[in-house]
Amino acid sequence: MDHYGHFIGGKNVKSTSGREQDVFQPLDGTVRAKVALGSKAELDAAVANAKAAQPAWAATNPQRRARIFMKFLELVARDNDALAELLAREHGKTIPDAKGDILRGVEVVEFALGIPHLMKGEYTEGAGPGIDLYSIRQPLGVVAGITPFNFPAMIPMWKFAPAIACGNAFILKPSERDPGVPMKLAELMLEAGLPAGILNVVNGDKEVVDAILDHEDISAIGFVGSSSIAQYIYSRGCANGKRVQCFGGAKNHMIIMPDADLDQTVDALIGAGYGAAGERCMAVSVAVPVGQATADRLMEKLIPRVENLKIGPSTDPAADFGPLVTKAALERVKNYVEIGVKEGAKLAVDGRGFKMQGYEDGFYMGGCLFDNVTSDMRIYKEEIFGPVLSVVRAHDFEEAVRLPSEHEYGNGVAIFTRDGDAAREFAARVQVGMVGINVPIPVPVSYYTFGGWKKSGFGDLNQYGPDSVRFYTKTKTVTSRWPSGVKEGAEFAMPTMK
Secondary structure (H helix, E strand, O other): OEEEOEEEOOEEEOOOOOOEEEEEEOOOOEEEEEEEOOOHHHHHHHHHHHHHHHHHHHHOOHHHHHHHHHHHHHHHHHOHHHHHHHHHHHHOOOHHHHHHHHHHHHHHHHHHOOHHHHOOOEEEEEEEOOEEEEEEEEEOOEEEEEOOOOOOOHHHHHHHHHHHHOOOEEEEEOOOOOOHHHHHHHHHHHHOOOOOOOEEEOOOOHHHHHHHHHOOOEEEEEEEOOHHHHHHHHHHHHHOOOEEEEEOOOOEEEEEOOOOOHHHHHHHHHHHHHHHHHOOOOOEEEEEEEOHHHHHHHHHHHHHHHHOOOEOOOOOOOOOEOOOOOHHHHHHHHHHHHHHHHHOOEEEEOOOOOOOOOOOOOOOOOOEEEEOOOOOOHHHHOOOOOOEEEEOOEOOHHHHHHHHHHOOEEOEEEEEOOOHHHHHHHHHHOOOOEEEEOOOOOOOOOOOOEOOEEOOEEOOOOEOHHHHHHHOEEEEEEEEEOOOOOOOOOOOOOOOOO
């Protein structure tokens, strides 16, 4: 059985906290590892290592920093199969999905290779008589990331790659549910040539999170998780004078117009709604067919597809999705289905009774499909984070725009239509941060940026892309003049570029 401690100062170290937690293998419900639940003292040790190593790293020119990430990409490619297998065993997602998790993280590392260009400032010659003006970007120092269980490779790379490329040292607090891959990524960064202390991993629970939020030497914090915790981290971090970006929950809608290609739409909906057992912040959890005829045709095609979803262990290459991450997560999702039934929604497909032969103790659940869901129901308002899709029938286009716009979450939304004018108007008007047009999961490519609105995002800057460079750096502006030998005397008025 594996025992995960911490990765501090370039070494795997045993925890001294005396606390630990089980790491489950969701496919069969067994305990495959123990993970340390760190202490404030262990977080302090990681920050001390980071603080000592960071000045020399910041002084390393950006081309050389980029070369380390080039080597890291080679190592991830070398170990891709092993990383995917470990990820799948601790999370429960299928091997192909695990490889997609890794790849989307790798894409942000590839973006970070452009750091020599991204760190460039601005220059103005002759801003005044003999005066030149320029700006430079400098790292913040020690920064931290608190990442979730559902993307244990992608989101840590989204956080640490741009931060470290900008010249910062990084403290990663991954989810205690599946810490194996984040620990491996830290080891690969060291193997790629990253100096010891620049990337540290401290495993733990709320004690470590609070220590991060309160530590005076941590300048910035990035978080992904539930909205309630995002709001807590944002509020406490900002109160302590830190730069904070937090991304929370979601209730992503897919609008289906009467002219949509329904075969294409159902394919997209099945994958986006049930992939990774619905444990994605960008999963489509609400389908909004416009008009009763559209809704009836959609349900006719959707019901048999949901009934025939192939659920299996993460090691089954033919499985559509695997188990949920923990037994508690499974029970939580089942409870939401029961709530939906009590609220009066029509449960068209009930997957709660699914059992995986040979894996009866695994955390499996079949796909569930609700029809006639209304906007006042809890199953519509709250994030379920499981293989549950709700169909909300909209009377017209206006209602279809209003539903996602008025929801308290605003992460992603999609519209499926052949009408370019309707798609353009929808994209312009809908109050959601990321929009897909005939694209079910509109996660932007790495050189744009990822971020939701309303309770899905807290802070002024988004993840990865140009915003990540802005978030992990501070701008210094220099006004310079070299005297020509002419004495002008003292000036007491406000200086101007006369």
